[in-house]
Every structure is written in C-alpha cells, then in structure tokens.
Amino acid sequence: MNIDKILEYQTIDMKVYRIEREFAKSPEVQKAVALQNKKKAITASLLKLDKEAETLFADLEKAEAQIKEAAAAQDKAHFSMGSIADLNAADNVEKALNGYLEAFGNLEKEIKRIFKRLSDIKNEARKLLEQGNAANNDYKASLADYERKSQEIKQSMQGQIARLSELRKEIDEAIFRRYKLCRDNKKMPAFVPYDAPNCTACGMNISPEVGDKLKNSGDVAECPSCRRIVYLK
Structure with a gap:
C-alpha cells in the first residue's frame, strides 16, 4: 500500500x-x-x-x-x-x-x-x-x-x-478514517514506523500481533497497545 x-x-x-x-x-x-x-x-x-x-x-x-x-x-x-x-x-x-x-x-x-x-x-x-x-x-x-x-x-x-485539502482528495477513505480516529483521540502522530519488534510510539513488543501483517514497505497494522497505525518503511 x-x-x-x-x-x-x-x-x-x-x-x-x-x-x-x-x-x-x-x-x-x-x-x-x-x-x-x-x-x-x-x-x-x-x-x-x-x-x-x-x-x-x-x-x-x-x-x-x-x-x-x-x-x-x-x-x-x-x-x-x-x-x-x-x-x-x-x-x-x-x-x-x-x-x-x-x-x-x-x-x-x-x-x-x-x-x-x-x-x-x-x-x-x-x-x-x-x-x-x-x-x-x-x-x-x-x-x-x-x-x-x-x-x-x-x-x-x-x-x-x-495543502491538506489537496492531499485529502488523494487519500484512501478507509486509511483517512483510521487516521482521523487517532487524531480525535489525541493520539498523534497517528501513523508511526514499525521498528521490529516494537511500536515506535508506545515501545511495546507487538511482533506476535502484527508481524505477519507487515511484510512489505507500506504495509500497515493497528498497534494492539496504543491503537496507533504502525507501518513498515
């Protein structure tokens, strides 16, 4: 993705x-x-x-x-x-x-x-x-x-x-909904890099839950701990 x-x-x-x-x-x-x-x-x-x-x-x-x-x-x-x-x-x-x-x-x-x-x-x-x-x-x-x-x-x-208005038109609706949910819950940044095996936002080891979902660059998954979106660079 x-x-x-x-x-x-x-x-x-x-x-x-x-x-x-x-x-x-x-x-x-x-x-x-x-x-x-x-x-x-x-x-x-x-x-x-x-x-x-x-x-x-x-x-x-x-x-x-x-x-x-x-x-x-x-x-x-x-x-x-x-x-x-x-x-x-x-x-x-x-x-x-x-x-x-x-x-x-x-x-x-x-x-x-x-x-x-x-x-x-x-x-x-x-x-x-x-x-x-x-x-x-x-x-x-x-x-x-x-x-x-x-x-x-x-x-x-x-x-x-x-600029945000321009970018909004190019972002997938499902992805943006997930982003907005984090923002509304004051969890910013919403999208954070995955530094195996940890979420770079909360520092938790989340490899067992998201490891299989993050294989390629751009893959995303929800951190089970802080509920932010982790992505693979």
Whole structure:
C-alpha cells in the first residue's frame, strides 16, 4: 500500500495539531471556557432552586389540606360536646381538641419553615440571576477576544490548510478514517514506523500481533497497545 500521501498529510497536520493545542491553552480560550462553565454552574444552581421551590409548594399544599382536615375534625368534636352524656366523654373530647391544637401548632411551624425557605430561595435566585447576567456579559466580551485570536490562527495556517485539502482528495477513505480516529483521540502522530519488534510510539513488543501483517514497505497494522497505525518503511 502506498502511504506516502497520508504521511505527507500527517507531517503538515502535526503542525496544525500543535497550533490547535496551543490555541486551546491560550488565555483567550481559557477565559471563554471558564466563563461558559460559570454560566452553566449558575444555570444548574437556578434549576436546583426551582426544583426545591416546586417541592416546597407541594409541601405547602399538603399542609393546607391537613389544616382543613384538622379543622373539620375539630368542628365535629365541638359539635359532639352538646350531647355529652358523662365526664369520660367530655374528657375524650378535650383530649381530641388538645391533639388538634398540637397538630395546628406543628402545621404552623411547618408552614413558617416553608415560607422562610421560599423567601431564601427568592433571594438566592435573585443573586444568581445577577451573577448570571454579569457572567453572560463577560462571556460575550470574551468571545470577541476569542474570535480575534481564532482569526489570527486561521490566517497563520492558510497555506497548511490548503495543502491538506489537496492531499485529502488523494487519500484512501478507509486509511483517512483510521487516521482521523487517532487524531480525535489525541493520539498523534497517528501513523508511526514499525521498528521490529516494537511500536515506535508506545515501545511495546507487538511482533506476535502484527508481524505477519507487515511484510512489505507500506504495509500497515493497528498497534494492539496504543491503537496507533504502525507501518513498515
């Protein structure tokens, strides 16, 4: 197999690859990414607060239903007092009323807790929205620096990109797919010489796995260790 074109492609692409990695580490990109992550974190916090508020409103509805239930039971107890036959019955009614009063007291505490937390959520959400708006404005400003840096990089690589485009048309599709897979997985260079019995990228002895596949110049095989493509010179 003639792999001259893919090797030439790789030689040029390695320069592009290094520039891309340097660009990814540049202050412009790092700032934009940090602000984007900040926006995501604020959004996640707001969604969490929204979910908590939803749960609290559900708890409030339950508390209101319990109050109505307790009030109805208390009215019934008061009504029964008009037909008390003995002191034992009166004592039972008194105990029931005390139970309802205690239940009302507990529900009152729960409702106060719910409203207090809802008030806190409102304040927290307002602060988060302010932070989110500020982060969004900063992010938009950082995109201008990012775009300027990106254009500088593209300008500096115009010649390489043009040549890569030409070479791409002459490279076998299957070979290029294997190359791109390695590149996407940050395994560069993707095509490395086979220096029997070792892969020159990871240094592993791979002769048992690929020895029979590499007989003639240009033969290729996948390294079972690092998954790069080894070739015979």
